[in-house]
């Protein structure tokens with residue numbers, strides 16, 4: 001991973017400021033994503049981690065202003081290369097999606113149109129943003145397939161998705177996201193459905209494109225082991241809120257928030273051995289819109305102090321040796 005100091009000196013490509021997402025039919029209840037704030041620099045991958053229902057997908061869809069019906073951005077702004085996506089109209093958004101900000105969805109290979117060849121899938125995306133000649137489209141399609149490690153791209157342009165393995169379909173989906181050379185790539189659990197060896201290749205590919213093309217990448221996963229492979233920084237979400245963030249190495253080796261400590265202890269590929277078995281975090285997330293008063297994690301926290309954590313909202317603490325590592329908790333760092 002690149003050193004945190006070097007990255008923070010680069011241009012900010014994506015700035016998410018106080019992003020708050022609420023349910024249309026529950027005014028007055030706690031938002032489903034609450035005050036998400038972080039920057040992504042050129043050539044940096046920021047991982048978002050949290051258990052199911054913590055708000056990862058809604059946060060990533062909001063980055064392309066593509067929230068589903070029933071939810072809306074109620075506060076905050078998203079600046080992509082200075083453009084405020086929360087204020088953009090539908091026409092501007094169509095022009096920006098795929099060109100400035102691109103998205104890879106969970107199991108994207110399965111979502112490819114089965115009646116289009118690889119060449120057609122790629123040219124559809126390219127033509128939506130440019131009027132290149134047929135020859136230029138073919139050249140760029142072959143080039144991007146090479147960039148995503150697709151073997152023998154010239155002869156595979158005529159292949160249909162069903163003629164490709166799962167890993168190759170995934171590479172086509174990533175090629176579609178990259179073909180217009182976006183500056184920002186949002187990937188929501190793009191490797192969850194793949195077996196471990198294919199997953200590793202896709203993670204390396206996303207890492208390589210981020211570094212070599214200077215892309216700003218937001219990578220969503222519920223798996224800290226995956227984030228450790230692909231990201232420079234990590235944002236830990238619990239019940240729609242960021243509870244800890246910092247450089248991956250620092251957060252994983254020196255976690256401060258009790259929820260992060262619990263995630264690490266329960267991550268199958270990080271800490272478990274026969275002598276040290278998994279310890280899943282007992283309990284579950286608060287129901288949507290029903291975050292308790294005080295700390296959202298209080299009902300599951302082994303470090304809870306009733307007098308403080310129940311009535312009072314936790315405040316941010318900062319690692320004195322690295323101000324980019326911070327966490328939201330009353331408890332003193334241990």
Ligand SMILES: Nc1ncnc2c1ncn2[C@@H]1O[C@H](COP(=O)(O)OP(=O)(O)OP(=O)(O)O)[C@@H](O)[C@H]1O
Pocket residue numbers: 023032050051052053054055056057058059068069070071222288
């Ligand atoms: N369209 C919707 N309408 C109402 N509530 C929604 C909608 N989409 C998501 N939610 C709720 O918002 C919360 C956050 O959902 P989100 O999909 O962002 O979670 P996630 O962290 O991506 O979970 P997973 O790991 O399961 O994908 C969940 O409680 C979910 O039920």
Ligand code: SF4
Pocket residue numbers: 257258259295296297298301302303304305309314328329330331
């Ligand atoms: S504020 Fe209290 S309940 Fe919340 S995570 Fe920290 S110690 Fe636990």
Ligand SMILES: [Mg+2]
Pocket residue numbers: 056057058
């Ligand atoms: Mg999700």
